[in-house]
Amino acid sequence: MHSNEREELILSLIRDKGFVSFRDLERRIVGSPATIRRDLERLALEGKLKRVHGGAKRVDAADMGAAPSSLAGVPFHENVHLNLGEKQLIGKAAAALCQPGEGVMIDGGSTTLQMCPHLAGLNLQVLTNSLHIVAALIGQRGTRVLVPAGAVFPEQNIILSVFGEDGMPRFHAPRLFMGAASIGPQGLMQADVVLVAGERRLIERADEVIVLADASKFEGSSGNVVCALEEIDTIITDSRIKRKAADMVAAAGVRLLIADQPRAVKG
C-alpha cells in the first residue's frame, strides 16, 4: 500500500465524516502505526487535516487564523491553505524572536500572517503595509498597529506610498519579518512586482531582516528579485528543506532556523 493510496483513503474518510479515529485507520491500512502517524503528520503540515488526540479531523476556519474583522472579508488566496501547518510553526518560531515591547515590521503574506496569533501579550508596536495583517492584529490586547500612508492596492491588499513619503519618517525597527514567493541564488523573490517597492522601503528601516519561507519556497524561482541573499539575516523554514538549498543559504551567511526542530540550527 503506497502513501498515495493511504493519503487518499485518509482524506476521503475525513471528507465524509469530518473525523477519523486512529484505531479506524489502523484497521483499514496495511502498515505500522508509525507510518499512519507520519501520514497524518505530513497531511497536517500541508493543512489538509487537523490532528487531534486519537485521530484527525477536518480543518475549519478557526484553525486558519481567519481574522474576525470586516477587513478580512476580502477573499484570501488559496495560498493560505497550502502548507498551513508548516506556516503555523514557522509563524510561531518567528514570533518567538520578538522582544516584548519592541517595534517590529511585518510584511504581508500567508506565512507572516501566521505570526499574528502568537504576538498577543507581547505589547509590540507593529508597522505593516498589509491590511490582512492589520485585520489579524486588530483588537489584540497590547498590540499597537501602525500603517504607512498611501494608496490601497486591492489585489494585494496592501498600502503603498504614492507621494514620496509615507508618513513614517523616523520609524526604525530592530526586526523585519518578510514572506517570499520563492528563494533562489538570485535572492528573495516575489511573484507580484507591486510588492517589491514597498518591501525595499521596509528593508531599509530594519536592523535585521527575517524571512519566513516554508521548504517549498526553495523549489521554483520565478518572480521579481526583492533583495539578494546577503541582505537577509535569518530565514525560518521547516525541516523538509533540501540539503542543497540549505547549503546555498549557509554560503550566503544567512542564519537558518528550522521551525519544526527548534534545536537544529543549520548555518
Added chain:
Amino acid sequence: MHSNEREELILSLIRDKGFVSFRDLERRIVGSPATIRRDLERLALEGKLKRVHGGAKRVDAADMGAAPSSLAGVPFHENVHLNLGEKQLIGKAAAALCQPGEGVMIDGGSTTLQMCPHLAGLNLQVLTNSLHIVAALIGQRGTRVLVPAGAVFPEQNIILSVFGEDGMPRFHAPRLFMGAASIGPQGLMQADVVLVAGERRLIERADEVIVLADASKFEGSSGNVVCALEEIDTIITDSRIKRKAADMVAAAGVRLLIADQPRAVKG
C-alpha cells in the same frame, strides 16, 4: 466515542434547544460523567457554550461582555442597522455631490458608509481614515483608496497619525463627507473623543464640509464638539427633521439637503 463526536453532539443539542441537561448527556454519551464534565469545561473555556448547574446552555450576548466598540456610545454594528433606510438615501444623495474623477475625503461612520456603494464608477480618489470605509471601497472598480499614516485604533477602527505628520502633506480635496453623533447649537459632536483630532485635520484640508446626519441626530446633544455649525457648508438629512432644527441650521448659513425629497432644499 471520541471527543470530537461528543463535542459535536453537545453543541448540536445546544444549538437546537438552547440548553442540555447533564442527565440528558449522560444518557446519550457513552462515557463517564467525569468525561462529560471535562468536555463541558473545555467548550465553556472556548466560549462555545455556557455552563450552568445541571447542564449547559447557549452563550448569549450578555455572556460575551461589552462589545469592544461600545465604549463610544452605541456599538458600531448596531448603529449600522439604525435608521438604515434613511442612511442609505442620505448616502446616495451625498454620492451624487461627487464629481467624477475628483478627490474626496470620507470620515468614518455608519452613515458615510452608505455612500460607498454609490461611488463605483466615479473614478474617485478617496482619502479616509476609517478602515470600515476602506473595506467597503476596496475592490471597487475605478475607486482609488488612500489612507493616512498612523496607528490603528481598534475600538473605532480608524487610523490616527502618531507622529506629527500623516504622510499626506499635499492632499487637499474639494469635498469632505462627515458623520456625526449629534448636531446641536454648539456644533457637530462625536461621542468618542478619539475621533475629534482626526476629523479636525480632515476639515482643514477640505474646501467644502458636508455632513451626513439623519433627523435623529438633531435630538440629543451629548458628546465632544468637533466644529461649529458655521464651519459646515452642507448638511444632508431626511424629511423627518424638525422645523426647529432646520431653522437652527439655516440660521448658521448651512445649506440643508433633504435626501428623501430631492427637490426640497431648505436654506
Added chain:
DNA sequence: TAAGAAACAAGCATAAACGATCATAATCGC
C-alpha cells in the same frame, strides 16, 4: 431553615496515544 439529594471539583491511577530515536529497506540521482 435544615436535611437530603443531586451536581460539582479535585486528585489519583491506568491504559491508550503520542513523539522521538534508531535501524532497516526501498528509491532516487549521478
Added chain:
DNA sequence: GCGATTATGATCGTTTATGCTTGTTTCTTA
C-alpha cells in the same frame, strides 16, 4: 553501481484522555 535520500518498522519514555474515588458545593423540598 554507489552514495544519498526517503520511506517504513520497531522501541522507549512521555503525554493525554478517561474513569474512579473523595470531599465540597448547590439545589430542592419538607
